[in-house]
Amino acid sequence: MVQWEVYDGGLDEFPWWWVALENVQLLVYWGVGFLGMYWLKAGAWPVASIVYAAFIVVVVGIALKKHNCSTCYYYGRWCHLGWGKLAAMMFARDAGNRDFGAKLSIAYPLIAFIPPLAMAVSLVIEFRTVVLVCLVVYLAWGMAQFAMRKRSCARCRIRYSCGGSAAGKAAE
Numbered sequence: 250m251v252q253w254e255v256y257d258g259g260l261d262e263f264p265w266w267w268v269a270l271e272n273v274q275l276l277v278y279w280g281v282g283f284l285g286m287y288w289l290k291a292g293a294w295p296v297a298s299i300v301y302a303a304f305i306v307v308v309v310g311i312a313l314k315k316h317n318c319s320t321c322y323y324y325g326r327w328c329h330l331g332w333g334k335l336a337a338m339m340f341a342r343d344a345g346n347r348d349f350g351a352k353l354s355i356a357y358p359l360i361a362f363i364p365p366l367a368m369a370v371s372l373v374i375e376f377r378t379v380v381l382v383c384l385v386v387y388l389a390w391g392m393a394q395f396a397m398r399k400r401s402c403a404r405c406r407i408r409y410s411c412g413g414s415a416a417g418k419a420a421e
């Protein structure tokens with residue numbers, strides 16, 4: 250089991266409303282990304298949106314639950330997204346390979362940056378107001394989401410030892 254440097258000012262379990270709010274925020278973010286890429290089609294199929302959704306399900310929903318969350322301090326606990334609980338329902342503690350999980354975390358920036366690029370391509374191919382609106386909402390929502398994530402990382406028990414912390418090193 251990993252020995253974490255534990256931040257005393259962090260939360261052992263996040264409150265339900267925090268978990269709910271952050272999940273809604275994340276699902277809206279992904280949903281806008283899905284919609285914005287919808288017109289990048291192959292025949293009748295919105296392939297970009299389908300690949301995006303499948304990637305999130307397989308990599309974030311399964312692989313990262315195993316390789317990151319099963320080895321995390323929050324395994325079995327309500328982390329800010331509830332993923333510690335989810336991982337405990339899916340995998341045994343330390344079922345994953347932490348080094349591989351760290352490499353797999355490249356998925357997060359990919360998931361964040363591919364939709365706006367794809368939406369820009371979609372707009373060049375054919376301008377649609379709905380795609381432009383999705384792009385603007387996606388970018389604004391992404392900034393709000395990053396602000397929320399920083400707040401979550403600032404209250405995280407492992408903020409000083411997690412490579413993905415958005416809170417920086419300064420104590421709150």
Ligand code: SF4
Nearest residue numbers: 402405408411413414
């Ligand atoms: S520091 Fe941030 S990214 Fe790392 S486990 Fe905590 S909440 Fe998650």
